Amino acid sequence: MNEAKGDSIVIYADNAATTKMSPAATEKLISLINDAWGNPSSLYGFGQQAKEILEEARKDVADAIGAEPREILFTSGGSEADNQAIRSAAELGKKNGKMHIISTAFEHHAVLHTLERLEKEGFEVTLLDVHEDGLVVPEEVEAAIRDDTCLVTIMFANNEIGTIQPIREIGAICRQKGVLFHTDAVQAIGHIPVNVVDDNIDMLTASAHKFHGPKGVGFLYAKKTIRLTNLIEGGAQEKGKRGGTENLPGIASSAVALKEAIANMDKNAAHLTEMRDKLIAGLSEIPHSALNGDAKKRLPGNVNFCFEGIEGESLLLLLDDKGIAASSGSACTSGSLDPSHVLLAIGRVHDVAHGSLRLTIGEETTEEDVAYMIQSVKEVVEYLRSFSPIWRDLQAGKKEYIL
Numbered sequence: 001m002n003e004a005k006g007d008s009i010v011i012y013a014d015n016a017a018t019t020k021m022s023p024a025a026t027e028k029l030i031s032l033i034n035d036a037w038g039n040p041s042s043l044y045g046f047g048q049q050a051k052e053i054l055e056e057a058r059k060d061v062a063d064a065i066g067a068e069p070r071e072i073l074f075t076s077g078g079s080e081a082d083n084q085a086i087r088s089a090a091e092l093g094k095k096n097g098k099m100h101i102i103s104t105a106f107e108h109h110a111v112l113h114t115l116e117r118l119e120k121e122g123f124e125v126t127l128l129d130v131h132e133d134g135l136v137v138p139e140e141v142e143a144a145i146r147d148d149t150c151l152v153t154i155m156f157a158n159n160e161i162g163t164i165q166p167i168r169e170i171g172a173i174c175r176q177k178g179v180l181f182h183t184d185a186v187q188a189i190g191h192i193p194v195n196v197v198d199d200n201i202d203m204l205t206a207s208a209h210k211f212h213g214p215k216g217v218g219f220l221y222a223k224k225t226i227r228l229t230n231l232i233e234g235g236a237q238e239k240g241k242r243g244g245t246e247n248l249p250g251i252a253s254s255a256v257a258l259k260e261a262i263a264n265m266d267k268n269a270a271h272l273t274e275m276r277d278k279l280i281a282g283l284s285e286i287p288h289s290a291l292n293g294d295a296k297k298r299l300p301g302n303v304n305f306c307f308e309g310i311e312g313e314s315l316l317l318l319l320d321d322k323g324i325a326a327s328s329g330s331a332c333t334s335g336s337l338d339p340s341h342v343l344l345a346i347g348r349v350h351d352v353a354h355g356s357l358r359l360t361i362g363e364e365t366t367e368e369d370v371a372y373m374i375q376s377v378k379e380v381v382e383y384l385r386s387f388s389p390i391w392r393d394l395q396a397g398k399k400e401y402i403l
Helices: 023-035 045-065 078-095 109-120 138-144 167-177 248-263 265-283 312-321 341-345 367-386 389-396
Strands: 072-075 100-104 124-128 149-153 180-184 203-207 218-222 289-291 302-307 356-360
Touching (some): 023 248, 045 248, 078 218, 109 124, 138 167, 312 367
Parallel strands (some): 100 149
Antiparallel strands (some): 072 218
């Protein structure tokens, strides 16, 4: 192995976990903390100034996804928004005697855990299989819809392997069947085109810190005809659908970050796709490795590999020594020793799923960064395999290679 490049992070490659706030968003956040700290619900001038800023941000967010401002509800993040969307659809379904929900086995845990709770309350949940390419088949969604189905919830792009789902086709099926369709678009918003009208989406959730906004801010889009169920009671804020004084600096800076991301989307996507494909090509040279998910129908900055015969945790720690910040999966479960449920869902066996690496690059990633990451991963994988008993058994023929 080459010498480590020091204790400080040299290359940040975990943008799916969180992104650095953009300078424009940071400037907006600080300016509002200092100069517009009034309560948007207050009737005096200072409060109404805050109200105007809030509603301007709501309009900017709505415009970014093709919605109406009144269809945007600000939340604390994607997890809260997912919970409110799914619970609202469940309550509406229950009132109409429909208690069946369709989702997939590789959703974010904010969705899966909410569905588990609803199962305990008497709902029936169908989790569709995800194929080896990490893509949901629209025809299988259609086949799963029943007369008592009240909701289909399928993520726009997977948070671990980055595969982009055929949302428009799935939404059209749900629209034809009269079933509400929700998509967790936390990884998609600001990175790929999203339009709630064109994509036949009834409810959509997003989180600002995934597109260079602040943490602790998200939003829920709900079509104006949908009656939402409150998760947080307490006041008339957000049209009575979420109690609590709005986080005005966070909301307004999120809108700035989103506008900026949309404006630069084509340029950023072209650069990220080029860097992503170079990274995939380089890592594919490692023997007994495999890219997780479709090579092209994936987010521009997402690369996810499995390497046979190693443990992902050791891989991450050694890459950190080399100045590379990476992940083995979802940031929300990175403390778990269990293999990724996403990788298991696409058919990776436990032994292989344990040796996973997620590199999610950003707009600032250069060709030099990509070359350094490729070389570093090759060195670390070779080093870890050199004393791995599993790798020795594979090389000795005592076990068969899987990849």
